[in-house]
Amino acid sequence: MKLHEYQSKRIFAQYGIPVQEGEVATTPQEVRSLAEQMGSPVVVKAQVLVGGRGKAGGIKLAQTPQEAEEVAARILSLQIKGLPVRKVLVARAADIRQEIYLGIVVDRAAARPVMMASSEGGVEIEEVARTHPDAIKKVHIDPFVGLRSYQTLGLAKSIGLPSALHRDFGRIAQGLYRSFVECDASLAEINPLVITPEGTLLALDAKIVLDDNSLFRHPDLAQLRDIDEETSSERAAREAGLSFVQLDGDIGCMVNGAGLAMATMDIIQHFGGMPANFLDIGGGARADRVATALRLILADPRVKAILLNIFGGITRCDEVARGIVSVLDELRPHLPIVARLVGTNEAEGRQILESSGYGIITATTLAEAAQKAVAAARAT
Amino acid sequence: MSILVDKNTRLLVQGITGREGEFHTRQTLDYGTCVVAGVTPGKGGQFACDGRVPVFDNVREAVEATGANTSVIYVPAPFAPDAIIEAADAGIGLIVCITEGIPVNDMIQVKAYLDMKGVRLIGPNCPGLLTPGQAKVGIMPGHIAMPGPVGVVSRSGTLTYEVVYALTALGIGQTTCVGIGGDPIIGTRFVDVLALFEADPETKAVVLIGEIGGNDEEVAARFIAERMTKPVVAFIAGRTAPPGKRMGHAGAIIEGGTGTAAEKIAALEAAGVRVAEHPEQIAQMVTEVIRA
Numbered sequence: 254m255k256l257h258e259y260q261s262k263r264i265f266a267q268y269g270i271p272v273q274e275g276e277v278a279t280t281p282q283e284v285r286s287l288a289e290q291m292g293s294p295v296v297v298k299a300q301v302l303v304g305g306r307g308k309a310g311g312i313k314l315a316q317t318p319q320e321a322e323e324v325a326a327r328i329l330s331l332q333i334k335g336l337p338v339r340k341v342l343v344a345r346a347a348d349i350r351q352e353i354y355l356g357i358v359v360d361r362a363a364a365r366p367v368m369m370a371s372s373e374g375g376v377e378i379e380e381v382a383r384t385h386p387d388a389i390k391k392v393h394i395d396p397f398v399g400l401r402s403y404q405t406l407g408l409a410k411s412i413g414l415p416s417a418l419h420r421d422f423g424r425i426a427q428g429l430y431r432s433f434v435e436c437d438a439s440l441a442e443i444n445p446l447v448i449t450p451e452g453t454l455l456a457l458d459a460k461i462v463l464d465d466n467s468l469f470r471h472p473d474l475a476q477l478r479d480i481d482e483e484t485s486s487e488r489a490a491r492e493a494g495l496s497f498v499q500l501d502g503d504i505g506c507m508v509n510g511a512g513l514a515m516a517t518m519d520i521i522q523h524f525g526g527m528p529a530n531f532l533d534i535g536g537g538a539r540a541d542r543v544a545t546a547l548r549l550i551l552a553d554p555r556v557k558a559i560l561l562n563i564f565g566g567i568t569r570c571d572e573v574a575r576g577i578v579s580v581l582d583e584l585r586p587h588l589p590i591v592a593r594l595v596g597t598n599e600a601e602g603r604q605i606l607e608s609s610g611y612g613i614i615t616a617t618t619l620a621e622a623a624q625k626a627v628a629a630a631r632a633t
Numbered sequence: 634m635s636i637l638v639d640k641n642t643r644l645l646v647q648g649i650t651g652r653e654g655e656f657h658t659r660q661t662l663d664y665g666t667c668v669v670a671g672v673t674p675g676k677g678g679q680f681a682c683d684g685r686v687p688v689f690d691n692v693r694e695a696v697e698a699t700g701a702n703t704s705v706i707y708v709p710a711p712f713a714p715d716a717i718i719e720a721a722d723a724g725i726g727l728i729v730c731i732t733e734g735i736p737v738n739d740m741i742q743v744k745a746y747l748d749m750k751g752v753r754l755i756g757p758n759c760p761g762l763l764t765p766g767q768a769k770v771g772i773m774p775g776h777i778a779m780p781g782p783v784g785v786v787s788r789s790g791t792l793t794y795e796v797v798y799a800l801t802a803l804g805i806g807q808t809t810c811v812g813i814g815g816d817p818i819i820g821t822r823f824v825d826v827l828a829l830f831e832a833d834p835e836t837k838a839v840v841l842i843g844e845i846g847g848n849d850e851e852v853a854a855r856f857i858a859e860r861m862t863k864p865v866v867a868f869i870a871g872r873t874a875p876p877g878k879r880m881g882h883a884g885a886i887i888e889g890g891t892g893t894a895a896e897k898i899a900a901l902e903a904a905g906v907r908v909a910e911h912p913e914q915i916a917q918m919v920t921e922v923i924r925a
Contacts, residue, residue, distance in 0.1 A: 359737055361817045361847045361884070364744045379889040396742045437738050466883060467736035469711060496881040500873075511815060511881025512789025512844055513912075515870035519894075520911040522873045531874070533881040536772075536790070564791045564798075566774045567656075595798070596774065619795065620913050 254463045255302040259342045260477050261459035264436060265443070268428035272456040275344025284325035287343045288318040297324050300340040301333050302482045304377065309333045314346055339481055347455055352445035353412060354378055355426065357394075357433045366394045366433065368404070368426060372412040374445035388412075400430040414448075421454050436474060437467030486549050493545040495534060502527025503557040504630050505550035507543075509534050509568045517562045520619060526627035529556045537567040543576025551586055558630035560622060561592040563602075570594040570602030578609045589614060589629035593622035634835035635764040635809045636784070636826070637727060637755070638703060642768045645701035645725070646671045647708055647716045649681045649688060653731075654707035657772050658682050661705075664769040669699035692723035703727045705761060705770050710734035713757065714743050721752040728820070729770050730756035737883070740818035747820060754820025758882065760790040760812035773797075773810060781806015783919055784830035786823060787842035788815050788849075788884070792870060792912060796842060799916035805923065808836045815844070815882030823853035831861050838864045838922050840915055841906070843897055845871035846885045850897035858904035864922040867901045868909045869894045 256264070262272045275291075277300065278284045288295045299311030306312055311333050315321035321343065331338045352374035360367040371389045373381050381388055390411040392404040405423035414422055425446065433441040440462040447457050468475040480488060490497030496511060500518070504526050508514035511533045518528040530553070534546050550556055563573050573594065581590075593616045594602040606613045614629065616622035644661070648654040649671025659682050662668050670689055671681045677690030689695035692704065704720040706713055706728065713732040720728045728747075735757050747754050755762060761771010765778040772790075777798040785800075785807055787793040797810055811826050813819055823841060830836045839861075843850040850869065857865050872894040874880050876887040887893050898908050907922065909915040 359741070359817060362849075362852070364818050365741055382889065396738075396745050434738060437736055439737060464737050465879075466710065466734045467738065470736075496879075498875070498878045498880060500875065508791075510789065510791030511885060512787070512792035512842070512870045513795060515844060515874055515880050515885070516792050516795075516868070516912050518874070519870060519872045523911055528873065531878075531880055564794050566791065566794055567772060596777075596794070618913055620911060623911075 254465055254468065254478055256461040256463065256477055257300045257302065257479065258298065258459055259300060261461040262456070264432055264461060265428065265456060265459050268432045270425050270428045270443070270456055271454060272459060273344045273347055275342045277340050278325065278343055279340055281322045281326040281329065284341060284343050285318045285322035288315065288321035291343070291345045293317050293321070294346040295321050295343050296346045297321055297328055298342045298344070299328050299331060299333060299338040300342055301336045301338055302479065303334040303336060306333060311338060336482060347447065347457060348450045349447045350450050351448040353414070353448070354381070354444045355429060355446050356440065356442035356444065357429060358440050360393065363393050365396060366430070368392050368394060368400065368408065368430065370408045370412050378444065394430065400427060417452065418448065418454060425454060432461070436461065437464045437471060438462060439464045486552060489545065490549055493542060495532060495542065495546055495549070497549060498531040499553070500528050500530050502529045503555050504626050505529045505553065505556040505559040506562070507532050507534060507546050507550060507559070508562045509536065509538065509564060513562065513564060517560065517619065517623070520623040521560065521627060524623050524627045526623070526630055529553055538573065540572050540576035540579060543573050544580045547577055547580040548584070551580070551584060551588070556588065557633045558626050559588055559590045560626035561590065562619060562622060563594050563596070565594065565596030565599060569598045570596060571598040571605060574602040574605035578605060581609060581611050589633065591616055591622050591626040591629060593617070593619060634833050635767060636829040636833050637809060637811065638762045638764050638768040638770050640767045642770065643667055643669045643700055643702045644768070644770060645669060645692065645695050645699070645704045646686070647692065647704055647706045647720065649673055649686060650676055651707055655681060657707065658686065660775065661769050662686070664775040666768045666770065669701050670695040692719045692725065696723045696725065701725065703770060704729065706730040706732055708732060714739040717743050717754060718746060721747055721750050726752060728752060728754045729759070729761050730754060730820070731759060731761055731771055732756070733758040735816070737817055740816065744818055744820060755811065756814040756820060758816045759814030759819070760793065762812070763810045765807055771812065773812065777801055778810060779806040782808065782835060782837035782923065784808050784833065784836040784839045785810040785842070786826040786830070786839065787812050788844050788882070789842055789870065793842055795912050796840060796868070796915050799913050800919060803916045803920055805916065805919055808833060815884050817847065817884040823849050824856045827853060827856055827861060831863060836863065838866065838919055840919060841865055841867040843867065843869045844882070844885050845869070845874050845880065845887050845894050846892040848892065851900040854900035854904040854906065857906055865906045866909065866915055866918045866922060867906050868912060868915050869897045
């Protein structure tokens with residue numbers, strides 16, 4: 254779960270990290286009055302959960318309250334990567350002498366957190382990794398001994414930070430690591446961390462991604478979820494315990510198991526079709542969860558055909574078939590449906606689908622099912 | 634022969650009285666696996682699965698009473714890290730954690746601890762292990778597999794079943810099927826299992842089923858090129874997955890432009906591995922490499 258910049262900054266501030274905080278506003282008028290209170294110039298920043306806000310025109314400097322109101326009106330009418338901007342962060346603009354990068358992620362290969370710093374802040378770290386990999390300095394953090402001061406001082410030196418700032422940098426790095434651990438984050442990042450003309454360090458941006466699996470023990474953080482940032486399908490799927498990702502194609506997919514769901518998407522594309530979604534109904538899905546899944550697929554107006562691929566282990570094919578037929582009886586869609594049911598109770602499942610009278614197309618192998626779904630989508 | 638689990642496996646089930654634990658333990662027993670004990674704190678002295686398995690309050694007591702040497706964990710995610718460490722502290726040498734949804738930070742600690750103790754963990758968020766005809770540890774359906782010469786290692790669940798089912802349908806049996814799990818931090822990686830298959834005299838060929846996210850497949854490719862003599866056939870799920878989206882498994886995500894299927898396929902092919910375009914092609918390719 255991604256947090257907004259303003260939410261992340263509030264958390265970092267609690268860990269002693271100096272941040273350019275600011276206030277959140279939802280209308281240009283509010284932005285104007287905030288600019289009047291803060292004193293110009295101000296920076297107005299779109300609060301949407303995607304990267305590349307600056308390039309999309311979502312971050313603007315304003316010299317006067319009047320100008321702040323104008324840029325806010327423009328930013329609040331933007332859609333950035335498909336997400337409408339509903340909130341902006343207004344902050345007193347800071348002068349910048351140098352921008353650096355500081356972040357922590359989980360290094361999967363090393364199975365521990367890694368802190369990364371770079372003298373080339375302000376651009377995406379992936380970009381730096383591509384163009385100047387040597388500019389990124391890393392230290393791995395042992396989960397039992399934590400981040401040690403020799404490591405942070407070493408990082409500060411390796412990115413060429415003036416020695417007068419090494420201790421402050423160390424405190425910020427420690428705060429970042431504590432926030433990472435205590436919030437159960439999978440990413441905590443300050444980009445840029447700037448050196449001001451006064452020679453102090455200040456976090457101008459902040460990004461936290463929380464580990465969804467740990468939200469059960471962070472009810473306070475779970476409440477920070479911005480439901481405006483999810484599509485209605487994504488929200489319905491999350492609440493039903495389904496893994497769902499919207500894609501651009503026209504063949505709706507329903508599969509049990511994440512790997513098999515990905516393989517199903519891939520094989521559709523292999524045979525010349527395009528999947529409309531990734532949808533894993535999970536293990537042991539009951540008829541009602543299957544019904545929710547089918548409603549989600551049918552809610553997408555681009556879907557022209559549906560491919561159902563179930564390999565029954567804990568999941569029972571008859572249970573899946575019952576869920577499917579209940580929705581077909583209710584919504585009576587006119588879409589071709591290709592079903593491939595294998596495994597536990599497959600005969601009962603096929604029987605239920607066949608006797609439903611919907612003319613469901615059946616298939617034995619995955620390749621056959623995919624080819625039939627691609628053909629069906631082309632024909633409609 | 635086989636790897637990790639066989640007729641000598643003396644299995645302990647942590648979380649045996651839970652819904653999942655009891656259901657899958659019955660199937661494990663029916664498969665003929667030697668299940669010696671269950672553990673559920675507070676339920677010591679009872680019996681589970683119609684009186685077939687004695688239940689203990691903790692792993693140490695169960696190990697002392699029954700000589701259990703392998704543990705399978707069905708405990709819910711908030712308690713699973715404790716269950717893994719408890720099993721390691723009680724002297725269990727092979728721990729298989731089926732549980733999905735364990736926080737990454739917990740797994741970082743658990744893995745560091747197990748590495749210090751030299752204990753092997755399979756999973757978490759995995760379907761477990763199946764040595765056809767000998768032992769079923771976890772949730773893989775037993776009837777789809779049969780004994781034979783192919784080792785299977787996979788990050789996925791149902792996709793593995795799909796492949797094993799197709800192998801069996803063509804009359805190609807398996808030495809052991811290993812589901813290593815779909816999380817970012819897992820106890821045993823592809824290379825660890827590949828090394829075991831390479832050393833197992835019965836295994837003649839290996840099927841590797843990977844997916845997007847991380848770089849374990851690339852590491853495996855290097856290992857195959859440098860150390861393996863046996864042929865490997867691979868499949869990578871997620872060729873069409875968009876970047877930045879978690880595809881069901883916590884570990885299946887393309888981050889910062891890395892972890893794509895294209896990179897993994899290229900690395901494997903460069904190591905001489907045949908990579909199938911779709912799951913059903915795998916079984917066909919395996920018959921070809923075995924005949925050759």
